[in-house]
Amino acid sequence: MEDLIALAFTAFVVENIILTQFLGICPFIGVSTKRSSAVGMGSAVIFVMLISSTVTWVLYQHVLVTLNIEYMRTIMFILVIASLVQMVEIFLKKVSPPLYKALGIYLPLITTNCAILGLALININEGHSFVETVVYASFIGLGFFFVMYIFSMMREKINRAPVPKAFQGAPIALVVAAILAMIFSRFGGIV
Amino acid sequence: MNKRMTSGIVLLVLGLLCGILLAGVNAMTAPVIQERQLEKVNDTLEGFYDMSQYDVEIVDIKGDTIETAYVLDGKDSGTLDAVVYEASAYGYQSDVVLLIAINQDRTIHDYAVVSENETEGLGSDAVTHDFNLAGSSIDDLSEFDGIAGATITSDAVLACFEAVQDRVDEELGG
Amino acid sequence: MNVKKNFLKGIFEENQLFVALLGLCPALAITTTLENAIGMGMAVFFVLVFANIIVSLIMSNDKLAELVRPVRIPVFIVVIATLVTIVEMVMHAFLIDLYNSLGVFIPLIVVNCMILGRAEAFAAKNKPFDSLIDGAGMAVGYALGIMILGFFREVLGKGTLTIWGSLQVDFGFVFDFLGIEPLELFTSPVGAFMVLGFILAAVVAIAQHRKNKQASSKDVK
Numbered sequence: 001m002e003d004l005i006a007l008a009f010t011a012f013v014v015e016n017i018i019l020t021q022f023l024g025i026c027p028f029i030g031v032s033t034k035r036s037s038a039v040g041m042g043s044a045v046i047f048v049m050l051i052s053s054t055v056t057w058v059l060y061q062h063v064l065v066t067l068n069i070e071y072m073r074t075i076m077f078i079l080v081i082a083s084l085v086q087m088v089e090i091f092l093k094k095v096s097p098p099l100y101k102a103l104g105i106y107l108p109l110i111t112t113n114c115a116i117l118g119l120a121l122i123n124i125n126e127g128h129s130f131v132e133t134v135v136y137a138s139f140i141g142l143g144f145f146f147v148m149y150i151f152s153m154m155r156e157k158i159n160r161a162p163v164p165k166a167f168q169g170a171p172i173a174l175v176v177a178a179i180l181a182m183i184f185s186r187f188g189g190i191v
Numbered sequence: 192m193n194k195r196m197t198s199g200i201v202l203l204v205l206g207l208l209c210g211i212l213l214a215g216v217n218a219m220t221a222p223v224i225q226e227r228q229l230e231k232v233n234d235t236l237e238g239f240y241d242m243s244q245y246d247v248e249i250v251d252i253k254g255d256t257i258e259t260a261y262v263l264d265g266k267d268s269g270t271l272d273a274v275v276y277e278a279s280a281y282g283y284q285s286d287v288v289l290l291i292a293i294n295q296d297r298t299i300h301d302y303a304v305v306s307e308n309e310t311e312g313l314g315s316d317a318v319t320h321d322f323n324l325a326g327s328s329i330d331d332l333s334e335f336d337g338i339a340g341a342t343i344t345s346d347a348v349l350a351c352f353e354a355v356q357d358r359v360d361e362e363l364g365g
Numbered sequence: 366m367n368v369k370k371n372f373l374k375g376i377f378e379e380n381q382l383f384v385a386l387l388g389l390c391p392a393l394a395i396t397t398t399l400e401n402a403i404g405m406g407m408a409v410f411f412v413l414v415f416a417n418i419i420v421s422l423i424m425s426n427d428k429l430a431e432l433v434r435p436v437r438i439p440v441f442i443v444v445i446a447t448l449v450t451i452v453e454m455v456m457h458a459f460l461i462d463l464y465n466s467l468g469v470f471i472p473l474i475v476v477n478c479m480i481l482g483r484a485e486a487f488a489a490k491n492k493p494f495d496s497l498i499d500g501a502g503m504a505v506g507y508a509l510g511i512m513i514l515g516f517f518r519e520v521l522g523k524g525t526l527t528i529w530g531s532l533q534v535d536f537g538f539v540f541d542f543l544g545i546e547p548l549e550l551f552t553s554p555v556g557a558f559m560v561l562g563f564i565l566a567a568v569v570a571i572a573q574h575r576k577n578k579q580a581s582s583k584d585v586k
Contacts, residue, residue: 019554020554021394022390022391022393022394022554022557023390023394023473024390025389025390025393026386026387026389026390026478029386029389030386069210069214071213071214071217071450071454072210072213072450073472074446074449074450074453074472074475075206075209075213075443075446075447075450078442078446078475078476079439079442079443079446082438082439082442111476112476112478112481113476114390114473114476114477116476117472117473117475117476118390118469118473118476121469121472121473122469125468125469127255129255164566165569165570165573166566166567166569166570166573167562167566167569168569170386170562170565171562171563171565171566171569172562172566173562174558174559174561174562174565175558175559175562175563177558177562178554178555178556178557178558178559178562179555181553181554181555181557181558182555184554185553185554185555194435197432198435198436201432201433201436201440202436202439202440202443205440205443205444206443209443209444209446209447212447212451213447213450213451213454216450216451216454216455217454219458220454220455220457220458221458223458223459224454224457224458227458227461
């Protein structure tokens with residue numbers, strides 16, 4: 001249990017997927033201009049990340065390893081993620097239209113979000129057990145949401161600030177992200 | 192023909208083609224990868240045994256802790272003389288990787304920490320630390336002597352030995 | 366189509382990293398040394414060029430194109446993933462150090478939006494040869510981009526410049542002369558965001574300057 005709590009904390013801040021592992025930078029820069037879109041993207045990622053990580057873990061350990069074709073993992077993972085995203089989309093459309101309305105436009109973008117595939121691969125590379133995979137994936141997702149949310153609040157403020165012309169848009173966003181990364185890099189000392 | 196069916200077949204055929212292609216590339220690269228893998232640990236193995244006396248067979252285990260076993264067969268006798276296990280366990284901040292050599296009579300011949308990234312000074316002593324196990328039987332780890340002040344790293348090392356204890360029957364027989 | 370123009374657009378006006386802001390994840394993650402950037406650049410070059418050729422070959426055959434069209438995105442993804450896996454295996458076998466330092470970012474070339482983007486936006490609509498040139502241009506542009514990042518981060522962060530293996534230039538004497546230490550900050554995530562931010566700003570500033578110049582030269586006429 002203690003191990004799992006440490007793992008959860010590590011996943012949430014110390015190994016924050018955006019700021020220390022550099023995964024999911026595209027949505028981080030691209031969809032963080034407004035708070036509402038950051039929340040939408042963040043929730044969609046938490047959701048898909050958890051499902052895809054567990055499904056790919058099971059498939060890898062019980063199908064690919066058994067058949068001795070581990071080298072097919074990249075192809076299989078990306079196809080699993082793409083079809084999962086489709087299924088989640090169809091499922092949400094039927095079961096909960098309001099939720100679909102909120103997350104709908106972010107779901108297709110998730111297929112090419114490297115955080116999802118990256119996490120599936122990291123779980124395999126690190127040799128996480130099933131329970132560890134579930135915990136790690138949930139907290140990595142939460143960490144993604146958390147950083148997206150903070151960052152979108154900062155960007156809303158920056159949009160109203162007088163930024164030098166050359167720095168407007170992405171450049172200033174990256175510099176702000178650097179400062180945020182500086183704060184997060186200090187969490188490493190806690191665990 | 193049904194449109195959906197056609198699409199499905201197209202994807203299936205493509206998947207098969209790619210699978211065959213990858214299997215081919217894998218067949219070419221896998222032996223090279225294995226050779227490199229052996230090269231990497233060869234120096235450590237030389238420290239344990241006179242490697243010119245043995246034929247080495249690499250067994251991929253892919254367990255949680257033990258990843259690989261190097262089975263050493265005597266060149267003259269052709270019998271299995273020793274097994275070296277490569278085991279890793281998560282320590283304080285990183286994986287601690289050990290090579291543990293077990294003789295045919297189940298005694299621990301020698302061991303070496305080959306890679307760790309633990310805190311400078313404390314856990315990193317693991318590379319030079321004597322865990323007081325060389326010579327004792329793998330079935331009895333009571334002599335294990337951890338590093339004072341680096342409990343988590345020591346536990347990781349012990350976990351590696353315990354995993355070998357559970358595994359050793361597979362190679363050496365019960 | 367003009368071959369030279371087709372090639373150069375990927376390096377300058379449509380540079381995938383600095384202008385289109387695609388492929389940011391590996392650009393930030395693996396540019397701690399110039400060597401990594403060169404290795405990543407080569408991997409991306411291989412995948413992008415071959416993906417473009419294969420996609421264009423499939424889509425320029427009318428019968429095949431008709432079969433593939435309803436499922437073209439999955440088909441493209443499978444083609445790209447296969448190429449990436451080949452790169453991964455070959456690197457694992459022959460360039461083990463590079464393989465270890467690029468780590469998870471080699472398989473992640475699959476989800477580099479740039480590659481799927483070029484397949485969909487260019488290769489699916491153009492001839493194989495044009496697609497080859499387009500892919501090569503885009504890949505060279507991207508590789509140059511991450512090499513610039515790697516150059517600044519390694520020189521400022523470590524005081525060295527690793528070109529390939531042991532081929533390394535040591536800038537320690539410059540730091541000694543100035544009486545300062547290389548700032549390790551630049552090899553950390555913080556430095557990655559910072560350096561990319563400043564380079565992007567510089568790119569925007571240069572583009573703007575050129576535009577102004579063109580505008581003023583028109584006024585004179």
